[in-house]
Amino acid sequence: MPLSNSKTSSHCLALESELFEIYNWLDARIAEMGLCCDACGQCCHFDRYGHQLWLTSLELEVLLRDAPASNGPGCPWLCGHSCEARGQRALGCRTFFCKDREQHVTALHEEALDRLRKSAARAGIDLEYEELGASLERLADQGKGS
Numbered sequence: 353m354p355l356s357n358s359k360t361s362s363h364c365l366a367l368e369s370e371l372f373e374i375y376n377w378l379d380a381r382i383a384e385m386g387l388c389c390d391a392c393g394q395c396c397h398f399d400r401y402g403h404q405l406w407l408t409s410l411e412l413e414v415l416l417r418d419a420p421a422s423n424g425p426g427c428p429w430l431c432g433h434s435c436e437a438r439g440q441r442a443l444g445c446r447t448f449f450c451k452d453r454e455q456h457v458t459a460l461h462e463e464a465l466d467r468l469r470k471s472a473a474r475a476g477i478d479l480e481y482e483e484l485g486a487s488l489e490r491l492a493d494q495g496k497g498s
């Protein structure tokens with residue numbers, strides 16, 4: 353998918369290493385909690401599942417730059433039942449567990465997002481937070497206009 357998130361571009365990418373530190377921290381916390389996902393991919397079929405993925409402009413930038421995206425049904429990084437962007441997937445992907453919607457998982461997501469926002473604020477960057485489909489449509493429209 354020939355998309356480039358020009359609204360975030362290079363200045364946001366300076367935060368990338370901090371984003372991956374947060375991803376690693378989050379994954380370790382989730383592993384400690386023993387949360388279970390069968391990796392069936394159902395929740396990545398957003399329309400069918402009645403689900404949305406919200407993410408920051410930096411998370412999207414990393415996804416678009418480091419992983420190929422498809423035009424198939426569901427999330428552009430879903431291939432069959434598998435996520436093609438496991439290493440780059442967003443905070444919301446890492447904290448969605450259909451079998452465990454307890455408050456502690458939501459709190460962990462909020463903590464990770466807060467860490468990212470604070471890092472961005474220290475760097476003088478105002479991260480956008482947007483639903484994935486809306487972000488991709490906006491970027492496609494920008495691409496048509498350029």
Ligand code: SF4
Binds near residue numbers: 391395396448450
């Ligand atoms: S969270 Fe649930 S629906 Fe989503 S991939 Fe895991 S088991 Fe499947």
Ligand code: SF4
Binds near residue numbers: 396427430
């Ligand atoms: S990036 Fe991967 S885990 Fe996240 S919604 Fe898309 S396919 Fe699912």
